[in-house]
Amino acid sequence: MKISQKQSVFHNEVLTRFDLYKSLFLTLPFQRVKHTGTVLPFFSTHCEKGVDEHLAPEDIIDSFFGQYEQYVQEEDRLDFLFRIVQYIERQVVLFDAVEDSAFQTVGKADESGVLQSLFQRAQGKPELKKQIVNKLRDFSVRLVLTAHPTQFYPGPVLAIINDLIDALKGNDVPNIQLLLQQLGKTPFINKEKPTPVDEAASLAWFLENVFYKVASEIQSNIDSELEVPTEDVKQLIELGFWPGGDRDGNPNVTAESTKKVASMLRTILFRCYYRDFRLLKRRITFRGTEKYLDLLQDLFYENSFNPSDNPTDETATILENLNGVKDVLNERHGGLFVELVEDLIRKVITFGCHFTTLDIRQDSSILRKTFNYLVERHPDTAIDLEKVVSSEKDKETQIKFSELNLDYGEEADSLVVDTLEVIRLLKDIQRSGSERAAQRFIISNCQQASDILGLVQLFLWSGWKKDALTIDFVPLFETVDDLSRAAQVMRSLYTNEVYAQHVKRRGNKQTIMLGFSDSTKDGGYLMANWSIYKAKIELTAIAREYDVDLVFFDGRGGPPARGGGKTQRFYASMGKEIANEHIQLTIQGQTISSQYGSLDTARYNIEQLLHAGIISEIEQKDGDTLTTKQKEIIDQMAHESHAKFMDLRKHPLFLKYLETLSPLKQLSEVNISSRPVKRNSGKELRLEDLRAISFVTSWSQLKQNIPGFYGVGTALQWAEENNLWSYVKNLYEHSGMFKTIIDNCMMSMTKSNFDITSYMQYDATFGDFWKMLRAEYELTKQYVLKLSNSSVLMEDYPIERASILAREKIVLPLLIIQHYAIRTLLKKELPEEQETAYRKLIARTIYGVVNAGRNLA
Template sequence: MSVQPRLQRFNQNVLSKYQIYNSIFMTLPFDSITKTGVLLPLFHETCKNGFKNGENPTTIVDTFFSKYQARRNKESQINLLFRFIQYIERQVVLFDAIEDAAFPVVHNMDGIGTLRNLKENARAESQLEQLRQYLEEFKVRIVLTAHPTQFYPGSVLGIITDLTKAIKETDLTAISDLLAQLGKTAFYKKKKPTPYDEAVSLIWYLENVFYYSFGSIFDYIQQNIFENKDIDNNIINVGFWPGGDRDGNPFVTPQITKKVANRLRETILKNYYRDVRKLKRKLTFNGLEERLGKLERKLYNSFVDEDASPQISLHDFEAELKDIRTLVVEEHQSLYLTEINSLLNKIKLFGYHFAILDIRQDSRVHEGVFNTLAEGLIASNSAIFPKDYFQLTAKEQVKILSEVKGSVDVSQFNDEDLLKTFDTIKVVKEIQENNGERAVHRYIISNTQSTLHVMQLFAMLKLAAFKDDLTLDIGPLFETVPDLEIAHEVMEELYMNPAYAQHLKERKNKQLIMLGFSDGTKDGGYLMANWAIFKAKERLTEVSRKYNIDVIFFDGRGGPPARGGGKTHQFYASLGPTIEAKQVQLTIQGQTISSNFGTLESSQYNLEQLISSGIYNKLETNLAMTEEDRVVMEEMANISYKKYVDFKNHPMFVPYLERMSTLKYYAKTNIGSRPSKRGKSDTLKFEDLRAIPFVGSWSQLKQNVPGFYGVGTAIKQYEDRGEFDKVEALYKNSKFFKTLVENSMMSLSKSFFDLTKYMSEDAEFGPFWDIIHEEYQTSKRLLLKLTGSKALMDNQPAGKASIDIRESIVLPLLTIQQYALKKIQELEKEDPKDKEKIKVYEKLVTRSLFGNINAARNSA
């Protein structure tokens, strides 16, 4: 049977269905919806034609009202714009649900990168044993973060799930009811979520998606690759940041961390309870039904009170199930053996913790806490630190911290940060005792710049709770380009430190190192951030191998390519032998969770792609870059870096973002518990900008600067010198560079400069807009030339089609947003006292953010 091309499958199963179901909106029994539904296509057409004719958003909106709605007063016009926003938000939800429903049809669930494909290829090439050996040590960990890149409240996520199911079943009555429900459901949160709220909303994915998709992947590996033998390695696991990540979030307290850990344990126990109940209905054999009944009661009693300790230990739970399995094999012809193995596999994957909670804090906070602690202890004549500690060199201080002993009573201090830090460490110890060590076994230090930063935490962990048994991995996070350049030196000093080396020995000689793409891109631009991380990984691999340490890289990746996202599995398949890759670990956030892992099919498919990418990288032998290619890559990264640094140092850079973009409106959206910028200054500084609002603001402008800026300039220098063939050779030879190019083309394809062309005529910002536009044109022209493409993303037609439809849906939203921003600027100049009018337009901007971001889910 021939399989249709992916684009054809997409058009039939997504585009056609969207056109049919979108028309149902028009038939809903709400007058305002019907009128909006009739007028929106006219407004959409006005926007499309207006931009084609070089008109600005203000002219487009005014034209629409004068042509089609001339009798409306100003207030009525604004109300209609708000209704357009609400209607488009719901169109985006409908498109999300249709795409989710069509996922297994559009994607080949047995195709390249899936486990079935991997197994068949290994069998054909007599590499099954090699594949088994690799799977016995390889791991994938996706870490869910609460970083706010999606704006759906929980109620809307529930509707998307139900709508996806109804669309799969072509249940027109349910679809109609759900669209009506959608019309009456609020899309924005009246108040900011707490970190606990964020945790609960992500635990929904664990309970309803990951429990099943992780389980079925592990079952498949065990049954089909290991021929039903037990596997020691758990291969796939999930990490969790809400409730543990306190970097820049003052609302994450020790109490919240404990509460989240308890909720995670309670949820996994509920899932086990349900599975044991199902088993009890099947294993109705003499003796077994009673044993399963006891298990069921113990599990039930363990989660009814979330603060109570489990009535059965994890070890005893697993042992009892294994006993039952033995009896089923020996006495009952292995009846329902698959179901027992499946539950045992889930216990191996999820323990009593469900997801592994990471603790994260900024080195600057630690440093402040540590200094307060040391000063206080020295002042009170404690023997823990010598009196001249602060006069010692950094190396001498590290030596003191390596040998630190004793415990500290922090009740004598009244510093809030110090008390929270020490309470957090005590809570970590408590969670390990209640939920198992795997429940929380990593402490990540953001903004690590020195060995001292690591050893300050090392000492505090021991003094607060762990003494001589430090059952935590310390993971430095290197983010900026300068920090990445010295990362290997920091790690070598740590590896040479006897106390830290002993700690690593006790942790099976494994060292976690996190690298931040988001802040790297913000700091150094797209090309340099990716190349700087690549080189840092090579140097860190080399120094770790020298000291016989297994280095585990954990990538802080966002959704769009500008934050290290894009086609993630292609990236991991392209790294080559100079970078350690026994584990793939990356952050998943916001719309990336729902778009890549939000359904059973998409979760399973994308997890399998990550597993196979790591294995492909290991088995492929020709991924190493040649010396000639490295020279070209290095020079292009440096050219690009200089171009980007000059750009970000431009006097108009911060004012442009502050006054011409949606940057300051992110704080008003109530989508995340974390403040939208660092620091408390009223003046906006570049270093205080968080990566998500920073990248998001460029995305809302449809300029996507962090995903391409500097790339065109770098390639153009080679073209000008008549050496374009060197860049072509790099593109042909290096899968790493090819992946960067394709991800950058995705950023370019989602840019739309006609939207903000009016800014080129602005006396203040016009020349700055021209700089961005020129780099966009240069990058687009040269990337098309380099890849031999006629259009951006023409080698990914289904992906391009999805982006094109989403961009078309939100075109009116973008127009309304720019119209409102322009009105705010005019009012602030003409009549700054008219606060009420300004407020209305600000609300238009804020509300338009939601749909635009949600529509960009395929940036992941």
Template sequence: MHREPRLDRFNDNVLAKYQVYNSIFLTLPYDEIKRTGALLPLFQEICEKGFEENLNPSEIVERFFDKYGENPTEKEKNDLLFRFIQYIERQVVLFDAIEDASFSIVNNMDGRGTLRSVKEEAEAKQKVDELREYLRRFKVRPTLTAHPTQFYPGSVLGIITDLDKAIQKNDLVKIKQLLAQLGKTPFFKKEKPTPYDEAVSLIWYFENVFYQSASKIHNYLQQNIFDGEEIGNQVINLGFWPGGDRDGNPFVTTDITLRVAKRLRRTIFLNYYRDIRKLKRRLTFRGVDEIMGELEKKLYESAISKTGEVKISLEDLMSKLNNIKEILVDKHQSLFVDEINDMINKVNLFGYHFATLDIRQDSSIHEEVLQDILKKHGGENGIFPADFSSMSDKEKQEVLSNVKGEIDPEEFGDEGMAKATLSSIYAMKDIQEKSGEAGANRYIISNCGSEQGVLQPFAFLRMCGWDKPTVDVVPLFETVPDLQKAHQVMENLYTNPVYKEHLERRGNKQTIMLGFSDGTKDGGYLMANWGIYKAKESITEMSRKYGIKVVFFDGRGGPPARGGGKTHQFYASLGPTIENEEIQLTVQGQTISSNFGTRDSCTYNLEQLLSSGVSNEIFSDGENILSDEDRKTMTELAEISYNTYTNFKKHPRFIPYLEKMSTLKYYAKTNIGSRPSKRNKSAELNLSDLRAIPFVGSWSQLKQNVPGFFGVGTAMEELEKKGEFGRVQQLYNDSEFFRTLLENSMMSLTKSFFPLTAYMKNDEEFGEFWELIHEEFERTKKMLLKVTGYKHLMQNQPAGRASIQARERIVLPLLTIQQHALRMVQDLNKNPEKEGERLETYEKMVTRSLYGNINASRNSA
């Protein structure tokens, strides 16, 4: 089955099936949607032809109604456009389900980057011992975040799962029923979800997907690479942000943090209980069945306990499972020992915490909290000296390093952030008591740019009666200037005696997070990626000097503009100058559902991540080392690109364009996520306060994916003009890192479609600005094709390209409607008092069209 090319497998198993099932869907007899299904393909055709003829979106919509309408009123036209939106959203779901169902056919589950191929390569190169040794240290940690880049409610996720199964079985009757159900199930969220709602919907993936996939991988490694011996390492562990990530989200409270931890604990108990119950039907032997009965009872009671009381300790559970294993080996010819091994592995992997709940807050908030603490605890009998505020930075660091106490968060009123911040630390203690240390043992500081940025929360921990905190303090360096000095900040911390002692207690390991999203927003595509690469190198070199094992945690989003793209290729390309003993990354929104949404895709993508670390460490044989000449070229390209992007951002039309011509201000109205779309409350739009998701998302809705390419073309063209294009070519041939960057940029270009907004070039205010973006798009495309030698973009990934094209085709009518509505809003805004009701209708149309577009871009991952 897998012998035919991947593109053919995609065409036969995804595209062809989509055409068949979509035609069933379009002919379903919905009373309230008569003729919609028949008219949508006609509208699609008019959109495609209209853009070829350079019509603008409103002209395309009008042409459709002239041709197929019977003099409809404006209300009738809008009603039909809203129905089209509903239909297209559901077509996206259908396409998702078909791609999920065909995942194991389109992707070779034993091919390159899978564990089987890793094992075979290690055997062929006689590196099995090295591989074992590395797997005893190496870890992969995907961390699910609540960043809102997808909005499917739970009911729709359920339909996708059922459709996936029905499509695999080709059960037409069931498929028809589910499509009918899909047509009648609401997608639109009237209420914003709470952070707890977000957590519950993501824990679904842990319970139904990761639990099975991670343990399956662990079992495979144990049996096939370690010959049945214990690995002695959790090769995969899970991280979780919803309910713990307070950065810019005022709705995350301590109560929610504790409830989420309890929900994670309850869910893992339920999963263990189900497994033990199933296993109990097999382990009916004397000496074993009594223990199984006791485990079943205690796990069930722990799962349903209202107070969250744990009825059996983790140590007790583990010793009973090991006891069962001994009895099976000694007295029952090892019957079902694999099943009990699987259970032991799961408990080793997930403990009672299931996933580590990270706490995150912005450094500017810590500064405010410190000021509040100084007011109450500064002075003669206080924790802080009275003159703290007038001290030098060095003196302040000295005080922060040595401060201790037991401050009660209740002393601070609900005004300000002191109470919330300190109580989140007490919550971490509470979670560690009930779920074990791994339940919550990382405090992440966003926008960290200094030693004080780390020492403030480090001091808060010890002011909460936690003299030797079992918590890792994790700085997140995001902007280009912060990345450039990150190694100096860390060196000063490593040489701080108190912090050094803390690191020794934590096994001389320091986790450091490096952000992509805000980095791209701040420095443009090449500079953000190169800035992070260089920061990793200098931090690695400096950490090795001090005997500290540094672990990098990457804030990767889905699209390349947020650090996403081909993740495993990216990690495989890093080379020996970057510490790579753990791969930790954030996963969010449609990246969760596309890369980890089913057991097949989750297993495949976790294996790819594992193998990328292995191939970088064991199989690369020094191939990933950048020469001085290549470094010089990369630095030059990044700097030209950075200047180009920075000048673009300073353009007087930059912010107004996003505000007036894009969907930026509509993101807050979608009710996708619980957090506000910007960090502060001021009416004035300030780029630094703007969150990366609405920023990158707005460019994506315009089909202009600027953050994924702007500056890349200019940088390469400048070297070409100097007659030095050979250097770019050399870098491309030598460096897998650079190749991966360019491939991901190509993905951004492939998803751009400038005819959609070509009408803007005639706009008095924004015409010239639109031309500026379009020219850089064309320049980047030309340069990328030149350096790669391709005839068209993504030539080396035909199946990925076909998937993008299919999705783009599905949403083209949706984008057309959205742009038409945006044009109407701009027009009606000239007279908002008179046009209030019509204005509201078109604004609602823009917001509603956001959903399908957001969900359709799932293969940006």
């Protein structure tokens, strides 16, 4: 009954309202829009029928056009298909807005307010309240926004969505109609590829319109609920930022773009402050506050509209004057409007003069290249990193870490120059926004301790001093092999005297990033999840051995195949063997707009992560700490799954299938990202060079979602055949980690639809390969339903399931059009103009399909 009630509410509040409001499209004063909207239902039904009959996309499209005399010419057909795509894109926006407007009613009705309820429960239990307060003294959630190319909505469309949400909440039909008119005229695509600075500006929309308001609001509510004195307040919510700083494989990110982004973030923040300050100043018109307000007026205005080329950190000055205003209000004016000042103080404490920490990321191979270049150019500075790594045996090697200011010359490679320039630039960024403005350097593809130590030396060769090296060096372990070596790498670092001293100066805190995307591509879904979990146990044990405060930074986001899904459930179920004092994760692609695109959704998801971090320690479940036997079983299943996935990867048709039948090639033509689809872009495609996002996106466009389930069915079947099913069942029922892995797998499968590509089974080249993929899907479905005691996938999550199925229905015509265009290009020699048009058509369908999948996480 409970499930059916939820479904009924979702049907009434979302599906029915969507059907009602989408009819407004037909009333828009655009003739072509009206005509397209009239024909679209017939086209959608025709596509659904064709899929049910397992027809090829060209048969579906051609038979549809055969019913209409006006679509004889190729140009007319293409024009119609483009208009269908544009129409559905806007329907997806409307669905997003309708769903978000109903969020409080149906979105997460069974989970919303969990943080508030925990605090209320603590009011009557002093011991529980004390536990929570103690936990929050050394706890934080850091959300790091990345520029990974799976976010297709430009800023103006995001703004329309938020305005639509407000209008829909009030059933303001005239305003809704106006916004839909605006939507009809607003372009969804960029004519040119964005620069890294463009990407940063796009993501800054969320900082300015969502996080600025929500982060300080949540912090204020928590302090108020727990009655924490202002002087004891610790920042719980932190923000990180990758656009302009993440140069891993992105040839367009330079020190200059990093400088521009840092400056832009500072300017946007001060404009937020200035808007708040103007409202505050309109209310506080009392004697005694003038000198403080006048100084703040000048400071906020100048930094907002006349920013200096070399600004300094003004946080202390701002807080001193705001507190001066607060004191005057309390002492002389009965505390009138003091809450406005406290709100701005809270924001300044949270965001300082930097808004968000700008992370720098580069691949270890580039850092090695830079190190070797300087050694060759300055042979007298040569340092044997391998000896330094084993310093516990040879203490003399320690003296070879030198503090010099080495030049790099005009002949240096551009990547070498960028690395050395950004190391120097970090000092300027810290001066303008404090250490919090940019304090982390992430080493991608970190394989050995010398990768970290070499970077430390690069800083010391660039004007930095050991005792003032205000930088955290963050190794990123991502592939299955790198994850297996991670513990040994960190042991080598903790036993190195120079690095151990550096960690001590950094508050004895070490951040380690564990990436998910490439580990899925590398070893499959189950092995990726297990490798990361196992690495966390090993890394925690070593950190505790050396008394290091370990912070895990998780590269999660997007679909479950890239580590997304029900992320908060992972953090709530880490167990005693895994450090979980801080939660840090990447937020990327459509996950940003789906989970943090509006005030309601952002507030909910941040509170969920805070709650998960608190609960994982103070109300930990016994089943969340795995027994030796449970670890052995998961490990065996992971290896069975890995073997199945590796057989797939080694199949001679694996990459050819993806290149030929998916829109992989067209991903490089979509103007949403400044970086290429693959590394070594001028060379022949290799799986190791293919970016995980492109890999996962291509499978999702095929509606096969291989990275999110392949091998799981084989592993579960192996467990049953070896009389281990009762153990696996127990794991699903009692281990939050294992249950989340399986539930996220079911989410990936719910978004799969092999019927759409069933025509491929008859293909002379790829038919057997398609059947192999379908067989593993069916096997996995059989076993996850048995394990979860369900009759349909995601039965325990009826609202999310209904949302996914509704979105899949909306975009089905886009998929048919996309596959039709791909097959047309494969089968026909077309005039150049028509070939270009078909390529653009494929690219446009990619937009709509990805945007509709915003609930991938």
